[in-house]
Amino acid sequence: MRTILTGLAVAGLALCSAVAGMALAAEPSPELIAYGKTLVEAGDCAGCHTADPARPFAGGKRIDTPFGAIYAPNLTPDRDxxxxxxxDADFVRAVRNGIAPDGSNYYPAFPYPFFTKMTKDDTLAIRAYLGTLAPVVSRNKPPELRWPFGYRGLMRIWNAMYFKPGLFEPDQGKSAAWNRGGYLVTGLGHCGACHTPKNYFGADKSAQALSGSKVGGWYAPRLDGAxxxxxxxWSAQDIAEYLQSGRNAKSHAGGPMAEVIVNSTSKMSxxxxxxxxxxxxxxPPARRETIVTPPDEAEMKAGQVVYAKLCIACHEADGSGAPxxxxxxxxxxxxxxNNPSSTLRxxxxxxxxxxxxxxxNTGEMPGYAKQLSxxxxxxxxxxxxxxxxNAGLLVTPAQVAKARMREADGE
Known part of the structure; x- marks a missing residue:
């Protein structure tokens, strides 16, 4: 009997050792964690999931949508x-299919329609990095959506109509750089979440991908070849410089895009x-550009007077500025x-x-909300x-007044 018990004890110790060895082997490597960090930065996860810089990734940030407000959840490894x-299966299903561990559906303010294109390995690398964060106790806030959008069950209908799960499919006729860029733009980087116009139900108009869209009180411009x-x-170098530094010889980043550059693209390889x-x-251009009728002479002269008084010192008489x-x-x-929201802002x-x-180096332009009618x-x-x-659609005083109202409402 003693022999049998001794044998069982030895077997038990061996099993424990094996399990312990498996647990150690399951620990993510430093290389995987570092790679996960680069993916988290490329996806700008902190941009939505950090309300308080002192508590990164603890959630609570308010995200306004046309249907009401949603609060980003806590991504730290706090267990409660x-x-x-x-x-791991919970995390993969949430990120790539928009389904919470309890089986409920997320709203597409969480960009799972883009993240679905990510590989499982990349998704788990992100989880490995998030697992190294300091746990923060921060309870998730319920959404504040207008009726009937607060019923999560409706998302099953939305998903059936608009969500197309599936990995990014490489084009064998394109270069490795093109395919990597496509994976980032259409997947992890979720550029279309801002730059693709939406339909009445908040789904992407896929036939007009990356052809510009409204984002709060701003306008995310076209990223296609219009x-x-x-x-x-823009050259490829112009685009790269803009994403890395927030400016180039053609434009400067402002509004939500400035945050994306600071938190994400400026940190990318x-x-x-x-x-x-x-x-x-x-x-190629996803849709035709609108034919523009120039403003009348009186409007142009009135604008030139304001420009000569307030703008010419920095932007020069010929508009050349100082790139x-x-x-x-x-x-x-x-x-x-077509949408002047960003210019008005x-x-x-x-x-x-x-x-x-x-x-x-810093630069600043004053606001003229109080100085100009x-x-x-x-x-x-x-x-x-x-x-x-240049050629831009006519902007009316009523549009300016509406932009002021959005500012007053905090949008």
């Missing part, structure tokens, strides 16, 4: 309020940023966008040049959108 108790309002006039540039430069310090206006794609509120390790702001906007070869 974060993802510490999740299994001549006047897209990236046709040279190879990944250039891959994005290669992919974007290959995109990478004061953005040039001729040929500026965002300036000529900058004129009303002013702008601060985004600073990055590659471009640490709606008619004056409309006039100067029309002037700069239709001078020096």
């Amino acid at each position: 309020t974060g993802i510490g108790a999740w299994t 001549a006047r309002t897209g990236l046709q006039s 040279e190879a990944d940023v250039r891959a994005i540039a290669v992919y974007l430069k290959s995109l 990478r310090i004061y953005p040039p206006l001729p040929g500026n794609a965002l300036l000529q966008s 900058i004129i009303l509120d002013g702008a601060h040049t985004v600073t990055t390790p590659r471009a640490p 709606d008619a004056e702001i409309a006039a100067v906007t029309n002037y700069i959108r239709n001078s020096w070869g």
Whole structure:
């Protein structure tokens, strides 16, 4: 009997040792964690999941949508309020299919329609990095959505209509850089979440991918090859420089894009940023550009008066500015966008040049909301959108007044 018990004890010790060995083997390697960190930065996860910089990834940040507000959840490894108790399968299903561990559906403000293109290995690398964060107790806030959008069950219908799960499919006829850029743009980087127009139900108009869309009080411009309002006039180097530094010889980043550059693209590897540039430069226009009728002579003269008084000192009489310090206006794609929201936001509120390790010098433009009337702001906007070869749709004082109201509402 003693022999049998001794044998069982030895077998038990051997089993425990084996299990312990398996547990040790399951620990993510430093290389995997480091790779996961690069993916988290490429996906700009902190941009949505950090409300308090002192508590990174603890969630709580309010995300406004056309249907109401959603609060980003806690991604730290706290077992009660974060993802510490999740299994790998839970995490993969949440990220790539938008389904929580309890089986409920996430709203597509969480961009799982893009993340579905990620590989399982990359998804688990992200989990490995998140598992190294300091656990933070931060309970998730319920969404504040208008009726009937608060019923998560409706997401099953939305998914059936608009969600297409599946990995990014490489094009064997394209270069490795193009395929890497496509993987980042259409998947992990979820560029279309802002830059693709949406239908009435908040789903992407896939036939118009990356052809520009409204984002709160701003406008995310076209990333396709449109001549006047897209990236046709930008080189791949222009795109890479913009993503790495927040500025180039053609434009400066502002609004939500400035945050993306600071938190995400400026931290990405040279190879990944250039891959994005290669992919974007290959995109044809997703829709035709609107034919523009120039403003009348009186409107242009009224705008020129305002420009000569307030703008010419920095942007010069010919609009050339000082590239990478004061953005040039001729040929500026965002300036000529059909939707003038970003231009109006900058004129009303002013702008601060985004600073990055590659471009640490600062710049500032004052806001003119209090100094100029709606008619004056409309006039100067029309002037700069239709001078020096530019062509932009007419902006009315009513549009300026609406932009002021959005500012007053905190949007």
